[in-house]
Amino acid sequence: MPELPEVETIKNELAPWIVGQSFTKVAIPDAKLLSGCSVRDVRRALVGQKVERLERRGKYLIFHLSNGQVLIIHLRMTGSLLLDPEEVGRYARAVFHLSNWHRFVFSDRRRLGKMWLVEDVDSVVCKLGPEPLDRGFTPNVLRQRLSRHHIPIKAALLDQHIVAGIGNMYADEALFAARIHPLRKADQLSLEEIRTLHNNIRRILRAAIGSKGASVDSYVRPEGELGTAHFDFKVAHRGGERCPICGGTIERVVVQNRGTYFCPRCQPLDRRPLTQKCAAAGLHERLKASRSLGSSSLILT
DNA sequence: CTTGGGACCTGGCTGC
DNA sequence: TGCAGCCAGGTCCCAA
Numbered sequence A: 001m002p003e004l005p006e007v008e009t010i011k012n013e014l015a016p017w018i019v020g021q022s023f024t025k026v027a028i029p030d031a032k033l034l035s036g037c038s039v040r041d042v043r044r045a046l047v048g049q050k051v052e053r054l055e056r057r058g059k060y061l062i063f064h065l066s067n068g069q070v071l072i073i074h075l076r077m078t079g080s081l082l083l084d085p086e087e088v089g090r091y092a093r094a095v096f097h098l099s100n101w102h103r104f105v106f107s108d109r110r111r112l113g114k115m116w117l118v119e120d121v122d123s124v125v126c127k128l129g130p131e132p133l134d135r136g137f138t139p140n141v142l143r144q145r146l147s148r149h150h151i152p153i154k155a156a157l158l159d160q161h162i163v164a165g166i167g168n169m170y171a172d173e174a175l176f177a178a179r180i181h182p183l184r185k186a187d188q189l190s191l192e193e194i195r196t197l198h199n200n201i202r203r204i205l206r207a208a209i210g211s212k213g214a215s216v217d218s219y220v221r222p223e224g225e226l227g228t229a230h231f232d233f234k235v236a237h238r239g240g241e242r243c244p245i246c247g248g249t250i251e252r253v254v255v256q257n258r259g260t261y262f263c264p265r266c267q268p269l270d271r272r273p274l275t276q277k278c279a280a281a282g283l284h285e286r287l288k289a290s291r292s293l294g295s296s297s298l299i300l301t
Numbered sequence B: 001c002t003t004g005g006g007a008c009c010t011g012g013c014t015g016c
Numbered sequence C: 001t002g003c004a005g006c007c008a009g010g011t012c013c014c015a016a
Helices: A004-018 A039-046 A139-147 A153-158 A168-177 A191-210 A274-280 A284-292
Strands: A023-027 A051-057 A060-065 A070-074 A079-083 A092-098 A103-108 A114-118 A251-255 A258-262
Touching: A004 A051, A004 A060, A004 A079, A004 A103, A004 A191, A023 A039, A039 A114, A070 A079, A139 A191, A153 A168, A153 A258, A168 A191, A168 A258
Parallel strands: none
Antiparallel strands: A023 A092, A051 A060, A060 A070, A070 A114, A079 A103, A092 A103, A251 A258
């Protein structure tokens, strides 16, 4: 599933082959791929145009063309861009031939990917939230954006209008690293929690780019290699396994129709001190009793 | 305005 | 072995 680190990797690895080259031939066997333009429009506009620059914004890949137009690709769930594959394959949705005799293929098993040809990038990506790796993305920016939403923090991190580029895997990893339960309300995190979350979002995304992305499902890099970021996952897609911190069992819940993995011990829903929790639950006596017995923890249900 | 839920899409998996 | 039915999740769209 291409999220920010995967799209960034694709951009970095594709750029040396594409930037400065022009399109010589474009085939789009799957017209459903296109949003707001026809196959003929795209072929006519692209052929002969040079790619001036390749850019990523959130999970969007942006090709700046020499005529000022912009080709934008979103890979969604199962899309990939393959450089010079031996065969185009049965899932090829678009094939781009370049002036250096290389070609790249937009391959997408589930056909959820999208492609736009526009005059103005903002007509497609204007509503995206800030780039989490930009200098301007400070803890205060994150705090301000989260404070407007009374929804689970997991849902807020997945909302591209709040922050761009984070998907299901990295949201789970960042919340685990910050020890924040995925169902905590976005507008009720403390400043300290937001600082920790902000720090971990950036750390985890940077590390994942360093590992060239996570190949959990169908993600492959343009030249066919896999990424290795998933080997560093602590909770994502690890339901039922042991938590690497506390040894407890990693659980899976569904938040906003998304499989969500977390450690209930490391990411408690209620973070108030134990004494306050017990007061709220009317459990003074039980706490005293458990302490007098030398118990260091109390299970609240 | 915000929030939640369904649609899109299809290969792969589960269970009968 | 075959097949129906469910699941995965990024984004858009609609209803409350």
